Amino acid sequence: MGKTFAKPEALSDQITHYCPGCTHGVIHRLVAEVIDELDIRGRTVGVAPVGCAVLMYNYFTFDFLESAHGRAPAQATGMKRVRPDLVVFTYQGDGDLASIGMSEIVHAANRGEKITTIFVNNAVYGMTGGQMAPTTMPNQRTTTSPFGRNVDEVGMPIKVSELLASLQTTAYIARQTVILPKHITRAKKAIKKAFQYQIDGRCFSFVEIVSTCPTNWGLTPVEAVKWAEEKMLPYYPLGEIKTPQ
């Protein structure tokens, strides 16, 4: 009997540095599976963000470029413009993309750069220790909002996917999650579509993944899944938000 389940070629053998219950590992695997299935490993370059996933290049077996905080879409733009034959993707967290990197992502999307962005939204800054992000939920306690996010002072969480979808330029924009097994297939489908649109030279593609951060949320992995389901999913609804016409 042949192998029915194997580690994707795009993934390397490494001991994870991510915390128990963190969703980065699942998302990494989905990206790797998609890259294998599309047979693009040899022409793919990943752009790693600043945040917990800065070391993501340790888990993949193709070219990687590190980024400065928030600047990955600009770096990907530079790469893709001078080497349109490459498949270029950024992988960014919500502090990175929705705060310091808002300008770069909006303009890359609006120019219709033929790149793919995987946006991991866990409502908090992970690597720096759980500070408030632009995506932090109302009343959510973080190390810099110890009494809960006060929306009168700092506004409502930013729905990045909807914001990008409001641009008039053609794009593929979807929001999925990986918190439960039933979500994972849909998330992978969205990631695969996103890469396919890039390969076809169609448009900018963007997949937001609603994620958990048990460590910085102060919850167990199981509680974190429940919290994301109850607090985040109603505010960050899943599905395709924009598809190319």
Place this chain on the structure above:
Amino acid sequence: MGKVLMKGNEAIGEAAIRAGCLNYFAYPITPQSEVAEYLSRRLPEVGGVFLQGESEVAVSYMILGAAATGERVFTTSSSPGISLMSEGISYIAGMQIPAVFVNIMRGGPGLGGILPSQADYLQATKGIGHGDCRLLVMAPASVQEAAEMTMRAFPLAEKYLNPVMILGDGLIGQMMEPVEFPDDLKTEPSKKDEWATNGMDTRGSNRRNLIRSLYLDPEVLNQHNLELKAKYDRMQQEEIRYEAYNTDSDYEVLIVSYGTMSRVCRTAVDQLQEQGMAVGMLRPQTVYPFPEEAVGNAAAKKSCLAVASIEMSMGQMLEDVQRSVKGRQPVHWFGKCGGEVPTPEEVIEFVRSLTK
């Protein structure tokens, strides 16, 4: 191709193309926007890439991304824009990838003004970005030299896997002069497959490349910084360029000046000579690495009574001149920094005052 009359900014754009660089990302800022205007029309003609970024911050990272593929790339900006790019420049230096930055300096600090200045000397030569990073910095004194330095910048950036900067003042960008682009300065990009993130298929390799500036292990980071230092030390050995003027015979005063300011000083030196006063001049063409030994030796000449650093800043190069002279002579400063270039008469009056 013979000589053509061109504005400095346009000549810099054309020089990059002639050197073999077909990729340019930029954000408009006076007094260098003509580079972007020129290249937005010219690059499509030669199958190149032109993109106007949303900010200088973004542009510096577009440069980083493009450079990481091993393709030649450059940008141009002016003082406040370079401040914004300095973050990206530090990353590019830390990642050890080649790129070319042109700073056509205007007056500062803050918005300052839009007229010529040399007030980014310290930023360019000593403090371009966070961390122990240095650029190789060349300072042109004519449109011809701006073109040639731009052409030389690309192979130098590749030789050192480090950003190279052309540091010109607003006049270099704005004035028109005859210029030609020497064919022998056209070069091919050097070997890049060892480091470029250009896709494994491009290299026909199974080994992936990784470009980064993060080294969490303190010993490894220290080693990384020692490697960078070795490159900067090598620049000191191999890249110093300067021009000596009127230094063969005895002189009473030694002027150190660069860029547009040095051309005014040259006129002053000639006029002083006619008036019977011998003055020598040393013009750094690289300001990092600085021609420390040449300035020191020129100042050590027995006839020399004083040294003057004459610049369009409030005495920024002065620190390098003092360091080079090592206290053997008094070192004086003269300059202006509002956008006006001191006149030959003002320079003459100042130089005369030094021997009274």
